[in-house]
Amino acid sequence: MGYGRGIIVGHWVTLRRFLRTFFIGHGATLKRRGGGHQLFDLWPGKKKRGEEPTVQQDATTEGLFTVEYPDERLPVYERFRVLPVLVYDDSDGNVRCTCCNICAKVCPPQCIWMTHAAGPDGKPVPLPEDYYIDMDVCMNCGLCSEYCPFDAIKMDQNFELSNYERHQSHIFSLQDLLVSSEFYANTHPEAYASDEQVVERGKVAKKKDQRLQKALGVGAKPASNPKPAAKPAATPAT
Amino acid sequence: MNVATDWALPLVWAQQSELDSIPWLKWIIVLAVVFFGIFPGIVAYMVWGERKVAGRFQDRIGPNRVGPFGLLQPIADAIKLITKEDIVPRTADQWVHLLAPVMILVSAFLVLPVIPFGLGLAAVNPPSGLIYLIAVSSISALGIFLAGWSSRNKYSLLGAMRAVAQLVSYEVPQVMSVIPVILWTGSLSMVAIFDRQVEYGWFIFSPPGLLAFILLTIANIAEVNRTPFDLPEAESEIIAGYHTEYSGMRFGLFFLAEYLSVFAVSCLGTAVFLGGGTLPWPFTGEPVVTLGSGQGLLSLILVNLPLIGIFMAKVGLYVFLMFWIRCTLPRLRVDQLMSFAWKVMVPLSIINVFIAALWYEFVFRPGRPNYLLGWGVTAPLVLISVIVVLSIYKAQMKADLAASPTSRRRIATAN
Numbered sequence: 001m002g003y004g005r006g007i008i009v010g011h012w013v014t015l016r017r018f019l020r021t022f023f024i025g026h027g028a029t030l031k032r033r034g035g036g037h038q039l040f041d042l043w044p045g046k047k048k049r050g051e052e053p054t055v056q057q058d059a060t061t062e063g064l065f066t067v068e069y070p071d072e073r074l075p076v077y078e079r080f081r082v083l084p085v086l087v088y089d090d091s092d093g094n095v096r097c098t099c100c101n102i103c104a105k106v107c108p109p110q111c112i113w114m115t116h117a118a119g120p121d122g123k124p125v126p127l128p129e130d131y132y133i134d135m136d137v138c139m140n141c142g143l144c145s146e147y148c149p150f151d152a153i154k155m156d157q158n159f160e161l162s163n164y165e166r167h168q169s170h171i172f173s174l175q176d177l178l179v180s181s182e183f184y185a186n187t188h189p190e191a192y193a194s195d196e197q198v199v200e201r202g203k204v205a206k207k208k209d210q211r212l213q214k215a216l217g218v219g220a221k222p223a224s225n226p227k228p229a230a231k232p233a234a235t236p237a238t
Numbered sequence: 239m240n241v242a243t244d245w246a247l248p249l250v251w252a253q254q255s256e257l258d259s260i261p262w263l264k265w266i267i268v269l270a271v272v273f274f275g276i277f278p279g280i281v282a283y284m285v286w287g288e289r290k291v292a293g294r295f296q297d298r299i300g301p302n303r304v305g306p307f308g309l310l311q312p313i314a315d316a317i318k319l320i321t322k323e324d325i326v327p328r329t330a331d332q333w334v335h336l337l338a339p340v341m342i343l344v345s346a347f348l349v350l351p352v353i354p355f356g357l358g359l360a361a362v363n364p365p366s367g368l369i370y371l372i373a374v375s376s377i378s379a380l381g382i383f384l385a386g387w388s389s390r391n392k393y394s395l396l397g398a399m400r401a402v403a404q405l406v407s408y409e410v411p412q413v414m415s416v417i418p419v420i421l422w423t424g425s426l427s428m429v430a431i432f433d434r435q436v437e438y439g440w441f442i443f444s445p446p447g448l449l450a451f452i453l454l455t456i457a458n459i460a461e462v463n464r465t466p467f468d469l470p471e472a473e474s475e476i477i478a479g480y481h482t483e484y485s486g487m488r489f490g491l492f493f494l495a496e497y498l499s500v501f502a503v504s505c506l507g508t509a510v511f512l513g514g515g516t517l518p519w520p521f522t523g524e525p526v527v528t529l530g531s532g533q534g535l536l537s538l539i540l541v542n543l544p545l546i547g548i549f550m551a552k553v554g555l556y557v558f559l560m561f562w563i564r565c566t567l568p569r570l571r572v573d574q575l576m577s578f579a580w581k582v583m584v585p586l587s588i589i590n591v592f593i594a595a596l597w598y599e600f601v602f603r604p605g606r607p608n609y610l611l612g613w614g615v616t617a618p619l620v621l622i623s624v625i626v627v628l629s630i631y632k633a634q635m636k637a638d639l640a641a642s643p644t645s646r647r648r649i650a651t652a653n
Binding site for chain 1: 291294295296297298299302303305306307308562563565566567628
């Protein structure tokens with residue numbers, strides 16, 4: 001026989017939830033400063049845009065679990081992926097992409113397209129002159145980076161892509177897409193240091209050099225002299 | 239206690255000064271400052287408070303973007319509501335559609351003048367204040383029905399039907415649960431009820447008073463259509479119920495009226511059972527007894543400041559109780575709602591009137607109140623009556639369930 005005992009117990013449960021937010025977790029402290037930037041701010045010393053603190057939050061978090069996003073953010077983990085980027089090597093400034101078109105072919109929504117760069121003699125060289133990704137179409141599947149034989153296209157973690165204009169600015173060109181290998185190594189330390197990628201990088205460097213030498217007409221010889229290639233057509237953005 | 243029982247005036251300084259000779263000035267002050275300034279302000283920040291409290295109940299923060307701690311949120315909301323397009327359905331009954339929210343708002347406002355916030359701070363003190371209060375608060379049922387009817391929308395009409403059924407049902411226990419207070423006071427005047435509690439302590443400190451307070455609180459929540467009794471505007475069932483077809487400031491009036499009536503019923507509960515602005519039992523009638531004896535403007539301010547403060551604190555707690563209940567209980571089914579009103583609340587409130595009469599015999603009638611005998615007799619009676627009524631209700635619900643054609647139990651036994 002209940003006589004409304006469940007109702008009374010339920011009220012106690014909710015009241016405890018309510019009170020806990022004041023005594024447990026970040027509701028109990030004044031360390032985390034949300035609420036946005038205001039004309040009259042009760043939290044002096046708030047970090048500027050882009051320098052917001054990262055907070056750790058998971059299933060064991062007690063009390064308030066709101067992450068006040070622009071003022072603080074959750075950590076981005078290595079496997080998190082949004083849009084692809086093109087990697088260039090820090091060592092020589094070369095774009096890894098050889099314009100082989102495999103990414104464009106595997107891309108399920110067909111949002112990648114590119115054009116070959118031409119060498120001094122007018123013949124195509126294995127470098128992209130233009131490389132576009134329509135970020136509105138991209139479905140963030142990561143197949144391009146899986147299939148890339150040259151480790152040139154990688155998935156990036158930047159998710160703050162909102163814009164006031166979507167017809168021009170949402171077509172990412174080579175300049176928007178290029179990132180340094182150091183940048184990639186920072187965002188994906190584990191993957192970068194993995195044996196697989198180290199071996200792959202070695203192979204790719206060799207292969208690319210071979211093809212570049214061949215295209216530039218230095219000689220059909222195998223890569224016995226792996227000297228750095230000439231400056232590519234596309235200047236990498238830093 | 240002369241001041242309180244006098245034909246009470248709105249503001250302390252207006253009462254004491256020569257402004258008394260210009261009655262219209264007094265009413266301008268009451269209407270412009272209190273009714274169009276303070277009460278809507280209280281309502282606006284009650285909404286903010288509810289959003290904050292509900293947020294905490296759900297482990298969230300609540301509004302905190304507009305101004306520090308989100309304190310400017312009500313102003314932003316008000317601007318939004320005022321500047322929104324005022325859409326009236328083409329098939330709606332234009333005049334009734336406009337009249338309905340005004341009516342509900344007026345009904346919510348009309349409750350407040352008789353509330354004794356302090357000594358001499360009831361705007362009017364009619365001898366039948368409690369009857370008046372219950373009468374004007376029931377106008378809202380008509381307003382809700384007009385809103386639903388004039389919208390020409392099936393959801394509006396469904397919501398209005400539910401609202402009328404609910405409000406009419408819960409008005410009965412609401413009225414019945416204040417009968418003990420009338421009995422004990424011997425008057426319907428809100429100021430007299432306040433005075434009686436200054437003398438004898440809060441009415442809630444008695445077994446029938448406690449039961450009546452609980453019944454009144456449940457009925458109040460149902461009267462202002464708040465969860466778990468928010469069937470008239472159940473957004474998961476009938477969009478927004480009776481105000482589906484309202485937008486902009488017309489919806490804003492509904493919104494204002496809802497929270498104003500929450501405030502009003504909290505004031506009612508506080509004034510009738512929680513002793514108005516007085517302190518609880520060990521300090522029975524405290525700020526009034528010590529500070530209220532002096533004459534003149536200064537002593538009136540001196541006694542009224544703590545009175546209003548304590549009154550508002552109690553109202554705040556009462557409102558918090560309503561938020562708390564809202565955050566805990568899910569919405570009732572229509573049949574549960576009706577059967578709870580008619581099979582539990584009404585019988586209990588009728589029985590409670592008799593128990594209250596016993597309490598009157600033991601405590602109020604004799605020269606020296608006999609609290610021991612009062613508690614000894616009425617407490618078991620209240621307990622027994624609650625248990626008996628609830629047991630009968632439960633047994634009946636079980637029987638109804640077994641008899642229901644869609645009941646799993648019945649289907650199982652039939653196989």
